[in-house]
Amino acid sequence: MMKYNYLTIEQLHQKLINKEISVEELVNESKQLAKDLQEKCNVFDYMIENPEIKEVNDNLLSGIPYGVKANYSTKGILSTASSNTLKDYVPFFDATSIVNLNKANAIIAQKTAMDEFGMGGTGTTARTGIIKNPWDHTRMCAGSSAGSAASVAYGVYPYALGSDSGDSIRKPAAYCGVVGYKPTYGMISRYGLFAYASSLDHCGVFTRSVKDAAIVVDNMKGLDPKDMTTWDSSNINLYESINGDIKNKKLCYIKEICDINNYPNATDELKKHLENFHNVIDKVRKDNIIIDEISVDEKLLATVASVYNIIAFAEATSNMSNLTGIIFGPAGSGASVTEQMKDHRTKGFSPLIKRRFVIGSYVLQRENQDRYFKNAQRVRRLIVEKWKNIFKDYDAIILPVSSGPAKKFDDKSIIDGPTKILEEHLQIGNFGGFPSITIPCGFVNDLPVGLNITGNIFDDANVLNIAYAIESKMEYKNQIVKEVK
Template sequence: MDLYSLTLHEIRDKIRSGEICSKEVLDSVYNRIENLDDKIGAYLTLAKDKAYEAAESVDKRIAEGEKLGDLAGIPMAIKDNISTNGIRTTCASKMLENYVPPFDAHVCEKLKAAGAILIGKTNLDEFAMGSSTENSALKTTRNPWDLERVPGGSSGGSAAAVAADEAFFSLGSDTGGSIRQPASLCGVVGFKPTYGAVSRYGLVAYGSSFDQIGPFTKDVEDCAIVLNHLYGHDERDSTSLAVEHGDFTEALNKDIKGMKIGLPKEYFEEGIDPDVKKIVLDGVKILEGLGAHVEEISLPYSKYALPVYYIAASAEASSNLARFDGVRYGYRAKEYDSLEEMYINSRSEGFGDEVKLRIMLGTYTLSSGYYDAYYNKALKVRRLIKQEFEKAFEKYDIIISPTSPTTAFKIGERTDDQLAMYMSDICTVPVNIAGIPAISLPCGFSKGLPVGMQIMSKALGEASIIKAAHAFERNTDFSKKKPTL
């Protein structure tokens, strides 16, 4: 069996036993990328020299008898809006095409300390704004299950890399579903942590009160392992939670008898593909057969989640992206006659259409004449959505819905239909609004394309999610299925 096709925990066991060394694993993955990524387009930058140096260090430490952790020698990929010291970080934008950060994001520091090996940076929608990775200014990423279809977004490159066995795990960022939606479309596991549980230090900000870094993995056990190395307080991030987390792998292989599951009727109504609905509900029946109690519930404020998200997140983007002005770093226009014209030309040429659209929308909703009518009202409804979830979790351990209303759509199919593109996030956006954790895991196939089930829980309720997700995975084989490439 090719090493690249194994899960993280399978590779970990082989490295620990001395059956293989880290360099062999790295060779296997880079060969896979070399043979395949011209078709997939998951990566923007490869970091071969640094990766082989790290692998050599891991192998040396193992040879000297040092006991290393779960991630030692494991090749990983990181979304290209997460800062990596000495490795280009572009945000898939002309604005930052040649930017090389002088520091690592907190998550990179933690993963490197655990011995994980960064092999490259993955493609995304520019500045993480999009649901298909078609907004990248640098290249198009394709879905490994069907090369004519999108991998989802904005973390499409990270999802495609794991689905195509071009990395054992990867990191993405999730502002309104940007980990879970591409995980669903690419048939892998994607986890969005509780807001503040994972430091955002070093993540290029889009919507600061929504953004959260999380992993893509091949199965739920791998997800639990990676989460153990991402969580933790960071004083450099003012929103970082100072709470202790347990070992997430302790939630694996647990009985779910008596677990209470809520099914929000609003997430199974108009706009959800009938095949997707049936497959997710069939998945719920499997959990019910394992002893869980399932009830239909109502989350009526969820219907306002999409407008709330696009008003509030765009307002934050308008503020966050003001720093890219052509003065300090990033793209600067070559032709201008004044300082004002330099700003205008640099931002006009450096940003793509979707980014400009969201900056303009955000600036508009923050303007004095419209602040109360749009932004302030959106914040009030955001509070109602959050309270609605909190009330539901007083009774239910988890809530289940589809992750995406459809399977992967064709490249170019929604580029001229803004509303249809935004509706891709209709099931995922409420989670970011409420700041709660959620997972997407494969639960079936529709016409040969993967369908994802979304499992949500209360803030810091990650263990309940992992417990239910792993129980489902143990009793199905959807996570084991791979695209034919």
């Protein structure tokens, strides 16, 4: 029935230019798919009735609809970050990345649901309810960009924007069988992205192919006078630098993460996942590319999750202090201003966020700050240095994402256990601001799994080219959800 949902951006653009399809048809099909998906999986925070139709021009993105995560500021369109504290918030300005996509004549089609303010890795804390994985409705999409991942996997549009502070693009991409790319910190402006943890937050994108990811980020990126952490990437054209030639490139994977012997109680899914990963690597090696096994101190790896939690939660508790219901958001009630702010926050936030605020406050307290927050920053630097040293010898690090395919909602083993490092290593990409991309790399029990490629800062073109070459060795490019359950 659907005619276009499997097409790449290049193919859609060609059809639009050739007038084989109209923008209206494309938008209508997108709307229909979104309605279906919403009924099945509850992936949207706000569904746009009549997306603004735009003209097709030379830009590859012109006239093509896309999804936007609910934590991007979109002028005139409800932007809630999936939080009740912003349930009625309609911004009066666009995020810089949205401004840039507007210039490309791209069409905002939907606002996707997410874990509240980007916090949480399950897609279960949105104000609109849990977000289901379109491959298997008993499983999660991971988070926080769950709605964006699910809707791209379902083919609602060729791409959707996400944000990534720990793995919020790159893990849901794996669980939903799509590409998830977070470029180097500062390549895309964060102005208008609702802050979670400023030193870790990245804008990024979900697509169904590496090339599409390159096209979208080319249009989102750029130096922004409103974001002091952006840098000038005008000499980088990701799309044009993809040529598939990765001869003599050097990759490595980390033994302590990838060796099945490190997981004595490995589940069947984990075994299959790692086996698949090694098979993919062997296949890629035949292409004159070097993939070494390297070793990293397990003690250092064991710190990743705590370092992330401390820094992210500390920054979050401060970043979200603007949510008081005084200037925007539903006003709280109470006899004093303090009572009103308390009421707004008590009613507005989910328990998970409150827990994180408590931890964030605790680690910043005068008597705790050195022991927790500052130590976490020190260890963060150690890890980043270690990774930068690896990048002296290797173009990129290639690792499996998560400990298997999407988890069941009732799986209690999500956070703890010996597979913790498999679940958390993507956060290193945020510690260093490294360019990092997840691509689908196969199936475990008919559910998609992914692998991740991470390179040194500013080396986005190289990372994407490697990802493209590896993607081309496999048959998961442009895949659309095949419902299991």
